[in-house]
Amino acid sequence: MAQLSRPSGCSTSRRDYRCGSRGFRGTSAAATTTTSAYTDSGLDNGTTYCYRVTAVDGSGNESSASNQACATPAAPAVRVVHVADLDGTAKGKGKSVRWEAFVTVTIRDSAAAPVAGATVTGNWSGAVSAGASGLTARNGSLTLRTGDKAQGPQVTFTVTNVAGAGLTYSETANTDPDGDSTGTAIIISKP
Numbered sequence: 001m002a003q004l005s006r007p008s009g010c011s012t013s014r015r016d017y018r019c020g021s022r023g024f025r026g027t028s029a030a031a032t033t034t035t036s037a038y039t040d041s042g043l044d045n046g047t048t049y050c051y052r053v054t055a056v057d058g059s060g061n062e063s064s065a066s067n068q069a070c071a072t073p074a075a076p077a078v079r080v081v082h083v084a085d086l087d088g089t090a091k092g093k094g095k096s097v098r099w100e101a102f103v104t105v106t107i108r109d110s111a112a113a114p115v116a117g118a119t120v121t122g123n124w125s126g127a128v129s130a131g132a133s134g135l136t137a138r139n140g141s142l143t144l145r146t147g148d149k150a151q152g153p154q155v156t157f158t159v160t161n162v163a164g165a166g167l168t169y170s171e172t173a174n175t176d177p178d179g180d181s182t183g184t185a186i187i188i189s190k191p
């Protein structure tokens, strides 16, 4: 995007003709505006667009054009992220049949850098049926817990989504270096 800026000294008075400006893209007028800024949209990324501005007064007299200013729009950077590890632990509650499971999820990007602030969403199934979600910390990890309500021999945690501003989740890249999960799902057994 490029903006055609208000000429210096332009007042906000509606009668101030200097506030009326006409932008050019190439050799034809791209837009006419009476406001202080203009956003040019619908452009192609990677293509350079150059602009000049003229001012037009109430009688249609047009100034000479300003110097040219150029800009090249680019697509926003996309960070592709995946689950780099799932680890599970379990804790018994004395003689109670109930127990608690914990899963630590680690998110990394395609350069293997830890991803902080990613929202990990998943669900527990088996000994507990519940959804769970949370934000990764600086080291790219977060730990989710079932609470003291697991009843049954084992519980599975499955990651259903990883989301965040500028992040794209690639489930097919999920992995687990120690092999105790598929990278997407992990089974945790009663202690």
Ligand SMILES: [Ca+2]
Pocket (backbone or CB within 6 Å): 085, 086, 087, 176, 177, 178, 179, 180, 181
């Ligand atoms: Ca693991």
